[in-house]
Amino acid sequence: MINAFLYLQFTALKNRLVQRVKRLKQPKYLFGAIVGTGYFYFFFFRKIIAGAFGGARAGGAGTAIPSELAPYLTSFGALLLLVIVVLAWVIPSGRAALQFTEAEVAFLFPAPITRQRLIHFKLLRSQLAILVSTFLLTLVFRRASYLGGNPLTHAAGWWVILSTLSLHFTAASFAREQLLSLGIHPNRRRALALGALTAVVLGSAWWIRRHVAPPSDADISGATTLIHYAGSVLQQPPLGWMLAPFALIVRPYFSSDLSGFLSALGPALVVMGVHYWWVMRADVSFEEASIDQARKLAERTAAARSGDWRAARNQSIKPRGAAFPLAAHGVVIVAFLWKNLIALGPFFRVRTALICVGLILCFHLWAGVTHLDPKVYMIISLFPFGFGCWLILAGPMFMRRDVRLLVTHFDLLKGYPLRGWQVILGSLLSPIILLAAVEWLLLLLSAPGLGASGQGAALAAGVFGVGSLGIALILPPLVGLMLSIPFAATLYFPAWIENSSSRGGGIEVMGQRLIFLAGYVVVLLVALLPAVICGGLIGYILYMLAGPISAIVAAALVGSVIIGAEFAALIWWLGERFEQFDLSHEMPR
C-alpha cells in the first residue's frame, strides 16, 4: 500500500514539475523564471558557489558567534519551540483532522486501507513540504554559517525540528479530540494549558529570584553578555528541566561540528520516535473532521482562484451601512465610491478621520504646553514620517483588491452604460481618497515635530509649514498616478495579472512579481520626471527672485498640476483601453 502512496506523491510531483517546465514556453513564465533564478542566485547561491571555489571568506562561512554562546542559543531555541508547542494546545478549536484534498478523501477513504495507513500517507505527504521548508530555511538563515560547521548538518537539524513539530501538531490534535470526547470543552482545555504554563512561569520566576543574581551593569553592557546572562537564566532549574526535551530537538541544529551533531541526533530522533508512537497509538476518529476540512479547503481554493480573497481567507462578512445616501441621479463614478466605502467597512468614514485629526491636534497641543524637548519631538515625528514615506510606495500594493475586482468583474463592468474612463476612475476613487487621507494625517502628525527641530527661527518654521502644505497638495494626484499603474499593467498585460493561486507558486511566479515591481518603479520615476524638472526649475528661479516660501508654493503648484494632468491623461487612456479591451482572449470562449 505504501507503494501506492509513493506512486501518487511522486507522480503528482513529477507532473507538477513537468507542467511548470512546459509553461516556460510562455514568455511570461520564462522571463519570470529567469528573474526569479537570478534573484535566488544573487541573494543565496552566489555566496555558496563563491564559498565552494573561493574559500571560507567568500562563502561567508566564518563563525560569527562565539562558540561559548552555542549552549545558550540552544536554550533560546528550546524556549521558542516551547512557545510554539503551547500555542498548539491553546489556540486550535477544531476537531482532530488530517489535511487531505477532496480527491484524496474520495479515493482513499472508501479504499480498503487501515486508518494507520491513512496516517502514514499524511505523514509521508507532509515530508515533501518539510523538505522544501528545510531547504528554504537553510538558505534564508545563510546555511547557519554564523554557527560554524557544515551546512548539511544544520539542514538536517531543521528537518528534525520541523518533522517533530509536525508530528507533535498531529498528536496534539488527536489528544484534543480525546479530551473533547471526555467532556473537556476547548475553553477548559485552554485554561488548563495556560494555567499550567503560568504556574511554571511563576514558579520559575520565584526560583530565579531566589537563586539567580539580578543582571549587573556588565551583564547588560553588550549583546554577548546579555545573551550569556539570559541563556544562563534559562538553564536554571526548573526552567532548564522544562526546556530539556525541547533542547534535545533543537540541539542538532545548533551543533557546530559533525561529532556534536551526531551525538545530539540520537536523543532528537528518540523524541521524534516517541511522537510517532504517540500519533500511531492514538485511537481517535479523524475521518469526519478531515472530510469537512477537505471541503473547506476546496472552497477556499476555488474562492481564491475566482479572486474572492475574503472568502478564501474564510472571513465572514456582515451587512454594512453606506457612508452616505446615494441618489439616483448625479455623477456616476460616485456610485463606485459609495459601493467601495461599504466594502471597506464602517471604520473608513469621515468621522474617523476627524477623530484622528482631533487626537493629533491634542498631541501637538500637549507637546506645546509641556515644552516637549524638540529633539524628542522630532524623534517621535520621524516614525509617522517614515511610515508615510513607506506607505506611499507600498500603498498601491495594498490596494490591489480593486485591481482584482476589475479583473473578476470585467464582464459585469463592461455591461454598464458607462464610458471606460468612468469605470477606471470610479474603481480608483476610493483607494485614492483613502490613501491620500492617511498620508495627510501622517503629515499632520509628523510635520510640526520635524519643523520644531531646534532651528527656532520663525522663517524656518514658516518654510517648513508651507513645504508641508505643498506636499499635501501634491499627494492626491501623486497617489492617483501611483494607483493607476497597477491598473495600466492589468489592462496592458492581463495575462500577467492572474491570481497567483490559479497559476501556482514557484520561482517563475516570484520572478514575475519582481519584474512588476521593477516596472512599477521605472514607470513611476519616468512619470514623476516632468513634475520634478519643471517644479524644481520654477522653484529655483523663484527662490532666487522672491525667497523660499514663494518658491515652495510655486514648485508645489506646478508639480501637482503636472502630476494631476498626467493622472487625468492616464485615466482617459486607460478608459479607451478598457473600452477596446478584448476580454475574450483572457476568458474561456
Next chain:
Amino acid sequence: MIEVSGLTKRYGEFTAVRDLSFIVQPGEVMGLVGPNGAGKTTTLRCVTGIIPPTQGTTRLGGIELAADPVAAKRQLAFFPDEPRLFEYLTVWQHLNFVARLYGVNDWTERAGQILHELEMADKKELLPGELSRGMKQKLTIACGLLHRPQVIIFDEPLTGLDPGGIRRMKDVMKRLARDGAAIILSSHLLSLLEEVCTHVLILKNGEKVAHGTMAEVRTRFSHGDQLSLEEVFFRATGDSENSALPPVLP
C-alpha cells in the same frame, strides 16, 4: 429591437463567429442554440458589448453599439449563467447602486415592487453570501429589470435553479416579451426554448445553419415529419443523437 449585421469574431487564425446576421423584434424571443464551441457565448458577448467584434455591427434599440455604447447599453439587460454580485452589498444596496448607474429616478418604488414580485421583499438586508443560488439569480433579475430594459439577453438562465425557480424564470421571460422586450435566450435546454421562444437560431462552427420562427425551422428540417426541436437540432447540426452514447459494458 436587436439588429446584428455581418458579425464576425476571430481569434488569430480561428474564426469563432462568421458573418452572422439576425434581427429580434420587440416581443420576440429568439433561442440561440448550438453544440459546444459553436460560438454562442462569443455572439452574446459581442452583442452585449463585452467584447468587440472583428467585423459587423450591432444595434440595440436602434442605437449602434460601437458608435454610442453608453446609450445602447442603457437599453440592455444581460443575465449571465452565473449570478455576478458584489459580496459586500446587500440586496437593497445592489438595487441602489444599479439605480445610480442607469439613473432610475423612481427606483425605490420600482425596486420594492420587483422584490415583492420575486418574493424577496423580506431579503432586502441580506448579503449575497446569505442567499441561495435561486435567490442570487432573482437578485440578478431584479437588478437587470430595474431600468426597464428593451433588449434582454439570457445566457443559460436555468443553471442551478430548482423547479420553482425554473417556472418563475420562464414566466419572467414570457412576461417581458409580452411587455415588448426583444429577447435572446441561449441555452442547451431545447425543451425550454421550445416552450418560451418564438424564433430560433442554430449555430454550428460559428456559422448560422438555421434561423426563423420555430415553425419555419421545423418545416425546413422535418421533411414532412412532426419533429421536436431536439430532432431538428440534430438534423440541422448534422450530429447524431446516438453518437454520444457510450458502449454498454458487460
